[in-house]
Amino acid sequence: MAYLDHAATTPMLPEAIAAMTAQLAVTGNASSLHAAGRLARRTVEESRETLADALGARPSEVVFTSGGTEADNLAVKGLYWARRAADPRRTRVLASPVEHHAVLDAVDWLAEHEGANVEYLPVDPYGRVHPDALREAILRNPDDVALVTVMWANNEIGTIMPVRELADVAREFDVPMHADAVQAFGQLGVDFARSGLAAMTVSAHKIGGPFGIGALLLGREYTPVPVLHGGGQERHVRSGTLDVPAIAAFAVAGRLAADGREEFAHEIGGLRDDLVAAVLAAVPDAVLGGDPAPGGRLPANAHFTFPGCEGDSLLLLLDAQGIECSTGSACTAGIAQPSHVLLATGTDPDLARGTLRFSLGHTSTKQDIDEVARAIGPAVERARTAGLS
Amino acid sequence: MTETSQRPLRVLAAMSGGVDSAVAAARAAEAGHDVTGVHLALSANPQSFRTGARGCCTIEDSRDARRAADVIGIPFYVWDLAERFREDVVDDFIAEYEAGRTPNPCLRCNEKIKFAALLDKALALGFDAVCTGHYATVVLNEDGSRELHRASDMAKDQSYVLGVLDEKQLAHAMFPLGDTLTTKDEIRAEAERRGLAVAKKPDSHDICFIADGDTQGFLASRLGTAEGDIVDESGTKVGTHEGAFGFTIGQRKGLRIGHPAPDGKPRYVLDISPVNNTVTVGPVESLDVTALTAIRPRWCGNAPAGPGTYTAQLRAHGGETEVTAELVDGTLNVSFTEPVRGVAPGQAVVLYDGTRVVGSATIATTVRRSEAGAAAG
Numbered sequence: 001m002a003y004l005d006h007a008a009t010t011p012m013l014p015e016a017i018a019a020m021t022a023q024l025a026v027t028g029n030a031s032s033l034h035a036a037g038r039l040a041r042r043t044v045e046e047s048r049e050t051l052a053d054a055l056g057a058r059p060s061e062v063v064f065t066s067g068g069t070e071a072d073n074l075a076v077k078g079l080y081w082a083r084r085a086a087d088p089r090r091t092r093v094l095a096s097p098v099e100h101h102a103v104l105d106a107v108d109w110l111a112e113h114e115g116a117n118v119e120y121l122p123v124d125p126y127g128r129v130h131p132d133a134l135r136e137a138i139l140r141n142p143d144d145v146a147l148v149t150v151m152w153a154n155n156e157i158g159t160i161m162p163v164r165e166l167a168d169v170a171r172e173f174d175v176p177m178h179a180d181a182v183q184a185f186g187q188l189g190v191d192f193a194r195s196g197l198a199a200m201t202v203s204a205h206k207i208g209g210p211f212g213i214g215a216l217l218l219g220r221e222y223t224p225v226p227v228l229h230g231g232g233q234e235r236h237v238r239s240g241t242l243d244v245p246a247i248a249a250f251a252v253a254g255r256l257a258a259d260g261r262e263e264f265a266h267e268i269g270g271l272r273d274d275l276v277a278a279v280l281a282a283v284p285d286a287v288l289g290g291d292p293a294p295g296g297r298l299p300a301n302a303h304f305t306f307p308g309c310e311g312d313s314l315l316l317l318l319d320a321q322g323i324e325c326s327t328g329s330a331c332t333a334g335i336a337q338p339s340h341v342l343l344a345t346g347t348d349p350d351l352a353r354g355t356l357r358f359s360l361g362h363t364s365t366k367q368d369i370d371e372v373a374r375a376i377g378p379a380v381e382r383a384r385t386a387g388l389s
Numbered sequence: 390m391t392e393t394s395q396r397p398l399r400v401l402a403a404m405s406g407g408v409d410s411a412v413a414a415a416r417a418a419e420a421g422h423d424v425t426g427v428h429l430a431l432s433a434n435p436q437s438f439r440t441g442a443r444g445c446c447t448i449e450d451s452r453d454a455r456r457a458a459d460v461i462g463i464p465f466y467v468w469d470l471a472e473r474f475r476e477d478v479v480d481d482f483i484a485e486y487e488a489g490r491t492p493n494p495c496l497r498c499n500e501k502i503k504f505a506a507l508l509d510k511a512l513a514l515g516f517d518a519v520c521t522g523h524y525a526t527v528v529l530n531e532d533g534s535r536e537l538h539r540a541s542d543m544a545k546d547q548s549y550v551l552g553v554l555d556e557k558q559l560a561h562a563m564f565p566l567g568d569t570l571t572t573k574d575e576i577r578a579e580a581e582r583r584g585l586a587v588a589k590k591p592d593s594h595d596i597c598f599i600a601d602g603d604t605q606g607f608l609a610s611r612l613g614t615a616e617g618d619i620v621d622e623s624g625t626k627v628g629t630h631e632g633a634f635g636f637t638i639g640q641r642k643g644l645r646i647g648h649p650a651p652d653g654k655p656r657y658v659l660d661i662s663p664v665n666n667t668v669t670v671g672p673v674e675s676l677d678v679t680a681l682t683a684i685r686p687r688w689c690g691n692a693p694a695g696p697g698t699y700t701a702q703l704r705a706h707g708g709e710t711e712v713t714a715e716l717v718d719g720t721l722n723v724s725f726t727e728p729v730r731g732v733a734p735g736q737a738v739v740l741y742d743g744t745r746v747v748g749s750a751t752i753a754t755t756v757r758r759s760e761a762g763a764a765a766g
Binding site: 312313315316317319320335336382383385386387 | 425430464466467468469509510513514515
């Protein structure tokens with residue numbers, strides 16, 4: 001068995017499981033005023049402080065959500081609505097075309113239903129948005145930009161965006177910028193204050209925490225229009241009873257992810273380099289996706305395109321041998337679609353169907369890499385015989 | 390001896406989301422085979438949810454298939470064969486109707502999709518066989534040759550729609566439902582016992598790519614409407630129609646002929662002429678066919694040498710009738726011992742020797758008793 005799909009989700013850390021299970025037995029709604037409520041509140045606020053510290057933010061800037069998707073929706077829709085309400089001219093949304101669907105579909109929805117004028121920023125062949133491109137887009141009319149949203153690092157091909165530089169450009173024009181940092185957290189130095197971002201999405205289950213909990217890091221000067229209305233929790237921008245056990249576990253995982261980040265990135269980057277070398281040795285015409293420079297991509301990401309193969313076929317063949325990875329792209333009703341990320345980087349659509357993403361994590365070993373090295377050559381050969389149907 | 394009792398094979402189970410294919414996959418897995426489930430996405434736009442089982446094109450069917458695979462404990466994938474399906478089945482279906490014939494898309498799908506496109510991909514990926522929920526039996530002879538037979542339960546038999554398979558395709562086909570005497574209720578009970586949620590799902594019976602069952606409406610939307618005459622056997626106009634393609638030989642309902650026939654008897658579609666957009670109607674006796682010719686013959690095994698006596702089936706769920714058949718220059722000439730009614734060009738004639746499928750061919754022309762040997766249709 002080789003689990004190499006940590007970008008989809010990674011096993012929970014034992015410390016996070018302990019924190020979560022301990023809290024599951026504790027009664028108390030963090031909004032209640034009695035002792036049980038105060039105890040829950042204390043757990044939530046300590047967790048908030050821990051996470052804020054791990055992410056270079058102030059505690060009040062941590063808004064808990066049900067996960068990355070909700071945080072992305074809150075940032076994109078909420079900031080759009082708020083900015084437009086303050087000035088009706090602000091309907092232009094500048095987004096990278098390689099965003100996760102949680103952002104991509106949210107901005108498309110705004111275009112379809114809320115009159116947003118969505119502009120996709122140009123990307124280079126590695127899927128990177130350059131600050132000059134953002135400046136050029138804003139300069140076309142600085143007064144009508146509602147927000148900018150560019151992910152910190154790409155979930156498919158691993159390319160890291162120049163977030164700090166992009167945020168600087170946006171700040172120059174007083175335009176709030178959001179970044180989906182779901183893949184970056186735990187692998188890159190993610191510091192909210194230093195980033196200059198207005199909003200940033202993180203998710204627990206990608207860093208060894210539980211499912212169903214995430215956060216939007218939100219600068220104190222921003223008040224997005226809520227997506228969820230209700231009891232007014234979380235600065236009134238995200239109502240809903242706080243999930244104390246999940247929040248506690250998220251904080252534990254976040255603390256460990258931040259503290260161990262450099263060592264983890266170094267070790268996992270080494271394993272990843274071995275994997276890339278092994279795959280390219282077995283399949284010389286495989287194409288490494290994303291930025292090949294070590295500093296240009298997520299250390300745990302290895303993405304390949306195999307000409308003449310269907311990614312689905314490769315997935316099936318590797319799965320049958322206990323190797324679990326992903327094509328990297330989303331599917332519609334289970335049908336693999338050519339990756340929008342690769343299409344945005346100008347990859348030929350047929351080529352874009354033959355992708356595999358291996359993503360490593362805290363349980364990855366040399367043995368996992370050896371298994372891939374053994375299996376990938378014959379699998380690609382077989383998948384090529386099956387061809388592109 | 391049947392395939393399921395052979396050495397463990399790597400089997401790709403086509404799972405439509407219905408109860409039959411789910412139980413078939415479960416039986417194959419239980420027999421010790423290494424089974425992987427696959428749902429074929431055949432619609433270019435599978436975005437609809439529909440209640441019930443209307444074939445194989447909805448997200449709900451795909452989910453049902455996935456759920457069944459999870460319960461059986463086998464890997465599951467969705468393969469997009471929509472483009473092949475459109476080219477080989479849907480476009481062919483429309484073209485056949487346009488030419489005045491009555492195609493059977495299920496046969497076509499088995500021949501071109503399940504046991505061609507799907508099978509080819511399966512073999513290329515290292516699978517040994519494709520498993521479906523069809524009711525039919527594959528018999529492995531001692532010399533290694535294979536025969537396709539009717540299902541043990543004649544009432545459920547689906548060998549007719551598999552009659553297009555040649556021996557090479559049969560060699561990689563597995564029909565785990567075919568060799569047991571199993572009523573549909575028992576299959577449902579088995580599904581229930583196996584924890585398969587599709588146990589109570591209604592049967593599919595119409596054409597999977599025509600969601601609402603309105604074949605005429607589907608054809609009209611693709612081919613447009615073109616008003617033409619309905620005439621009787623003497624050529625006298627008795628009504629109008631909105632497109633000759635919408636009719637099937639032997640059809641009685643939906644003719645909308647204003648006034649009754651001189652003899653007061655019901656009238657049936659005798660002939661469809663797309664060239665002059667004319668539909669000919671007449672009394673039921675005029676439907677009697679004594680012989681037919683059929684093209685594109687496909688044989689399960691060797692083509693028969695010389696004339697032979699067989700039983701023939703002329704449509705899905707149709708009865709058997711005794712015939713003599715002979716292959717002459719690639720055309721199958723079939724004579725009926727007793728005249729038969731409602732034989733539609735475009736349908737398949739499947740020849741049987743006892744329960745064994747000998748082969749099949751597509752009906753091209755028919756000889757009516759009333760025409761004393763002149764070919765029609």
